[in-house]
Amino acid sequence: MAVDMQELVEDSVLLQCRVNETPCEEFIHPTTSLLDFLRENLLLTGTHMGCMTGHCGACTVMVDGSIVKSCITLAASVQRKKISTIEGLGEKESLHPVQAAFCEESGFQCAYCAPGMLLSTVELLNETPDPSDAEIRSALSGNLCRCTGYQSIVRAVRTAAKLYTADKETQE
Amino acid sequence: MNLRMQYARPRKLDQATELLDALGTGAMVIAGGQELMPYLNYGRISPSIFMDISGLAELEGIEETAQGISIGALTVHRQIQINPVINSALPLLSFAAAQIGGGRQVHNRGTIGGNIVAMHALYDIAPALIALRAQIEVAGNQGLRTVPLTELLVETDHDLGTKTLLTRIVIPAMDPASGWAYEKLKITEGSYGSANAAAIVLRKPDGDLQVDLVVGAVAEQPVDLTGPLSERLRDNPDTDLDEQIDAVCQAVITDPISDQRGHAEYRKAMACVVAKRAVAAAIKKIKTS
């Protein structure tokens, strides 16, 4: 037997990653989902839990700039990656342009879906600064909302596209 | 939840296969986790060891080889949608990967290998892969072997992901003169299909059509209509194409499934509809130059 099993197999995993720019290092159980890691170990409860089956998208976060559903992402698999959650998006005093657009257009009612909707919108606008309605709906198809009927969300994304581009231009 | 569950993250393919071999039953391979995590979260699976294969470089990358395009099993759906090699050699696959349900989040994280190993009746891309005559590379303690994807589909309890590893998918490049389509009947943007169909149509030098046609989400396994359809076309050259597709669907889909998306009779009827639509759309796309 060439493989040293003792060396390969672990009971707990030392997870090292960056969450919203802050380095963190924690021993976790191998079955911990990224969602539980964020909410329970780091107490970042802005990321919501809706189903734990990958359907609702309330738990959406970014891993190295790409959105994932944190409930169906094994925490152990984000070793040395950069995680961004809703807590890292903007400040109360200076909202991220996507947050500002959702406020302006009432892009949420109860807002349970909002953390996921916002991060999905950020990824969409990073790739497609001026999306069509069809592109918006397709990009948000992994996020469910039980309140709005989606019309105000699509409107918010359209407004976000304008604010986000303007914001980027002033930064340049 | 099994509190004693362990975790392993091998760095080399031979380490991984030896470990799977040594562990016997109870090990489970995880990559993107899109299939397994929901089961894990609800306590439906409790492997003694999760083997995380995301560190295996042998399972990565997209290369052009003599046998065709070789796609690493860890390639995520999003990559299949946008990779220029796949876009130009296998446009049907890029298109089908964009239809996968669950949204961008799942496209960013779900792997082509995991999608195949899960062998879920409703999943997209299997019909396209079968129509494209994909081969899969499987690594086990006996080394590497290459088998047609369809061979895997007949084994209902394959040992991929527990005893062996799916390493790469090898697909011959499409004929640029062919037309292709993937049709999916779905309730919402991000949902599974109630019926889906992949078609590749090529006009032969004698003017006849060669049609590769596979329907999915209608039976436990995708149904390859290619053989029966070509026989019918040969025997009844003057009958309307739609009628022939209908007849073949009726004859070949013998065991349609029922679920929340509709009962068996409806599913079979819808499979006929998407099959005809896919072939018609593929014919329209044939390059006439």
Ligand code: FES
């Ligand atoms: S909690 Fe993750 S998708 Fe619903």
Ligand code: FES
């Ligand atoms: S605003 Fe309530 S779920 Fe979307």
